[in-house]
Amino acid sequence: MPSHTPAGPETVARRLVRLIADSQAAHDAGHHQQGLALAEQALAGASAVGEPLVVARIHTLIANHLWRLGQFEPSVQSARAALALWKAAGRIDEQCDTLCLLAISFSEIGLQEEALKHATASFELAREHDRGLAMGVALNRIGICYDRLGDSIQAESFLLQSLGMAREHGGHGDRMLALNNLTATAISAYYQAQLRADDEASQQAIQRARQYGSRALSLARRHGDIYRVAVTQGNLGEALGLAGDFAEARALLQEALASAEQNGFRAVVLRMRHNIAEVLLREGRNEEAIVELTATLQSLTELDHETTRMRVHSALHRAYKATRQFEPALLHCEAHHQIEMQRVALQSKAQARLMVNRIDVERALMDGERSRLEAELQRLRTQQLEAEKELLEQRTAELHRETLEDPLTGLANRRHVDATLPLLIERSRGQRQPMALAMADLDHFKQVNDRHGHAVGDEVLRTVARLFGDKTRARDLLGRWGGEEFVLVFVDTPRETAHEICERLRSAVQLYPWDAIAPGLQVTLSLGLAVAQPSDNAIELVERADAALYEAKRLGRNRLVASSASS
Numbered sequence: 001m002p003s004h005t006p007a008g009p010e011t012v013a014r015r016l017v018r019l020i021a022d023s024q025a026a027h028d029a030g031h032h033q034q035g036l037a038l039a040e041q042a043l044a045g046a047s048a049v050g051e052p053l054v055v056a057r058i059h060t061l062i063a064n065h066l067w068r069l070g071q072f073e074p075s076v077q078s079a080r081a082a083l084a085l086w087k088a089a090g091r092i093d094e095q096c097d098t099l100c101l102l103a104i105s106f107s108e109i110g111l112q113e114e115a116l117k118h119a120t121a122s123f124e125l126a127r128e129h130d131r132g133l134a135m136g137v138a139l140n141r142i143g144i145c146y147d148r149l150g151d152s153i154q155a156e157s158f159l160l161q162s163l164g165m166a167r168e169h170g171g172h173g174d175r176m177l178a179l180n181n182l183t184a185t186a187i188s189a190y191y192q193a194q195l196r197a198d199d200e201a202s203q204q205a206i207q208r209a210r211q212y213g214s215r216a217l218s219l220a221r222r223h224g225d226i227y228r229v230a231v232t233q234g235n236l237g238e239a240l241g242l243a244g245d246f247a248e249a250r251a252l253l254q255e256a257l258a259s260a261e262q263n264g265f266r267a268v269v270l271r272m273r274h275n276i277a278e279v280l281l282r283e284g285r286n287e288e289a290i291v292e293l294t295a296t297l298q299s300l301t302e303l304d305h306e307t308t309r310m311r312v313h314s315a316l317h318r319a320y321k322a323t324r325q326f327e328p329a330l331l332h333c334e335a336h337h338q339i340e341m342q343r344v345a346l347q348s349k350a351q352a353r354l355m356v357n358r359i360d361v362e363r364a365l366m367d368g369e370r371s372r373l374e375a376e377l378q379r380l381r382t383q384q385l386e387a388e389k390e391l392l393e394q395r396t397a398e399l400h401r402e403t404l405e406d407p408l409t410g411l412a413n414r415r416h417v418d419a420t421l422p423l424l425i426e427r428s429r430g431q432r433q434p435m436a437l438a439m440a441d442l443d444h445f446k447q448v449n450d451r452h453g454h455a456v457g458d459e460v461l462r463t464v465a466r467l468f469g470d471k472t473r474a475r476d477l478l479g480r481w482g483g484e485e486f487v488l489v490f491v492d493t494p495r496e497t498a499h500e501i502c503e504r505l506r507s508a509v510q511l512y513p514w515d516a517i518a519p520g521l522q523v524t525l526s527l528g529l530a531v532a533q534p535s536d537n538a539i540e541l542v543e544r545a546d547a548a549l550y551e552a553k554r555l556g557r558n559r560l561v562a563s564s565a566s567s
Contacts, residue, residue, distance in 0.1 A: 016042050016054060023061050027068070029227075031264065036065040056085035056094065063101055068267075072108045079105065096122045096134035103141045107148055115145045133174060136165025140178055143185065152189035152205075153492055157431060159185055172223040176232065179216035183209050183235040190242060209239035230256045230268045234275055241279040249279050270296060270308050277315055286322045293319060310339050408458060409465035412479035417487055420477055421538040424491055428532055435532040436498035438488040439545040440505070443524045443557040445484035452518045459517050464525070467508045472501065487542070495531045495562070502527045502560045510558060524558035531563070 019042035026035030039061040046055045059082035066075035079102045086094040099122035107115035119141040126134035143158035159182045166174035186209035193201035213236030220228040233256035240249035253276045260268035273296040280289035293316045300309055313336035320329035404416040412420070421437075428435035442448075442464065449457040461484065468478050468488065477489035488505075490498045506525045514521040528549030532541055544563040552561040 012045055016045060019045075020054075020057060020061065023065070027061065027064060029264070032065045032068040036062060036069065039065060052085050053089055053091070056082045056089070056091075059085070060094070060098060060101075063098075063105075067101065067105055067108075072105045075105045076102060076109070092125065092129045093131060093134060096126045096131060096138065099125070100137055100141045103138075104144060107141075107145050112145055112149055116142065119145060132165055132169035136162045136168075136170060136174060136178070139165060140181060144181060147181075147185045147188050150192065152185055152192055153433070155185045156182065156189065156208075157433065157492065160431075172219045173225065173228070176216050176219040176223060176228060179212050179219065180228075180232050180235055183213040183216055183232070183239060186212055187235070187239055187242065206239060206243045210236070210243060213239050226259060226263055227265055227268070230260045230263075230265060230272075233259075234268065234271055237272075238275050238278070241275070241282055244282075246279055246283050250276060253279065267308075270300070274308070274311050274315065277312075277319075281315065281319055281322070284322075286319045289319045290316065290323070310336050313339065406480040409461055409480050411465050411468070411486070412477060414479065414481060417477065417479040417481070417489075418538075421489060421542075424477065424489055425532055425536060425538060425541065428491065429534060433492045434494040436490045436493050436495060436529060437532065437541050437545050438490070438498070438502050438527050438529045439481070439542070439549040440486040440488060440502075440525055440527045441549055441553070442484040442509075443526055443553075448521065448523065452521060456518045456521065460514070460521075460523055463512065463517070464509060464523070467512065468505060471504050471508055487545075495529075498529060498531065499560070499562060502529055506558070506560055526552040526557045527560045528552055529560060529562040 019038050023035045023038035023042065026032065026038060039058055043055070043058045043062065046058055059078045063075045063078035063082060066072070066078060079098050083095060083098045083102070086098055099118045103115045103119035103122065105115075106112070106118060119138050123135055123138035123142065126132075126138055139158050139162035143155045143162060145155075146152075146158060147155035159178055163175060163178035163182065166178050186205050189205035190202050190209065193199075193205055213232065217229070217232040217236050220232045233252050237249045237253035237256065240246075240252065253272050257269060257272035257276065259265075260272060273292060277289045277292040277296070280286070280292065293312055297309070297312045297316070300312070313332045317329050317332040317336060320326070320332065404413060405411070406413040424435060427433075442460070445457065445460075448460060461480075464486070465478070465480070468486065472478060472488065472490070475491055476493075477487075477491070479487045479489075481487045488502075490501060493501075506527060509523055509525040512523070514523050526549060528545045528547065528551065530541055530544035530548060548561045548563040552559050555561065
């Protein structure tokens, strides 16, 4: 009797290996519809193998394909399924990667809080297990989140840290990714500066974009990744166009377009055609831009991401408006607005569904935690020593807090400020980021105590501290310097922004309804502001702010004076 190999589990396993490999190859080539279909076939047959790590790998592939296709909500669902399996298997690197994928998916949906939570979780997990490269990738994702929140300064800071980690632990591709995202963030900073009519900041941002983009493209070419070469050419080409180097920008974008068309990178093709048209618009070649944009719009299909369609409609609106063809300009403006409204509605529904899913997950986690706590409580009832230990630890924590916190206002005390300020100055100097310090003093505070009593004076101090906390950021350092004097340290903050914050604080104190605390009570605030100079130490910075505060008092109080060295 002839023998034959049965079509058993081994054959199924070999087929799974082939499907997974083919799906990964499709991902690397940018063929995500094909890769998704292959991964879904693999998932359908994975139950026959019964290997959780294989299922986790397939879910991860599906999540990545869906993300590339702009289907962010199903990408989140697949990534969550993968993450649960990676956690159960204790696979640290895969957990870090999947958390980062969840972060950028949540960011695209508009859930920036969720995005930052997952990116931060990836960073903490990588740091706990000394995974330097994974830490760099997580910092990269955190930077992207801040960029989408409109904080390009924070975004660039995190991305520069990511670049440093990539240099230390990664290869060409990791450095290229950080530099490419830095290029995009610097371009965002350019547009933000344009909205503020800050020409100097605009020029600085676009110069940084050119530098980052040139280095990213050099690395991409050295790495030999055709897709990444095209993407980095697109970002650098956009930066060159914004800088006014139109011929060089068009040449680079045309090269990227040709490569993307040859290799089937459809999303890159559409982006390059749009970028080329934007360069033509900046050159004043509006009719040529209209031809390019119209052809691009006609080539779009239902599968293309609505963001691309919105950008093309926006550019056509501006092009027709520039040629005084107001009817088609209005039509494209309305089309852009309609897509934006649809996107907001779809985004809100996705957010709601994901939040319901999150609540269900958190409820299950809370039930598990409740069971664990009940068991722990039963154990502690038989171990009085544990209760005493907890009380001791709690008291130790309270004593530690008392050494750093002003008991009346809850702000940092003088000791805390003295210890922290030199570190903030050093970090500002090392990262070349601006920092400002203000000394604030309540005007005629002795009269408040004399007329209304010390209880009212204490309530005034507490209220002012709350106002300061409400109108500053969590990362700023707020301290009570002594008596009615406060110190405010604004990290990563240029002089103009610090000046605006101080004016808001002064106005908030002046306009507060102090009558609610005591009839006839009036409180105003004087401030002295100093911006950290490269050579400053903590003492010098405080002295300059204090001198400016003295000048504010001399000029009549209830005002802000900036140190001359800060102007």
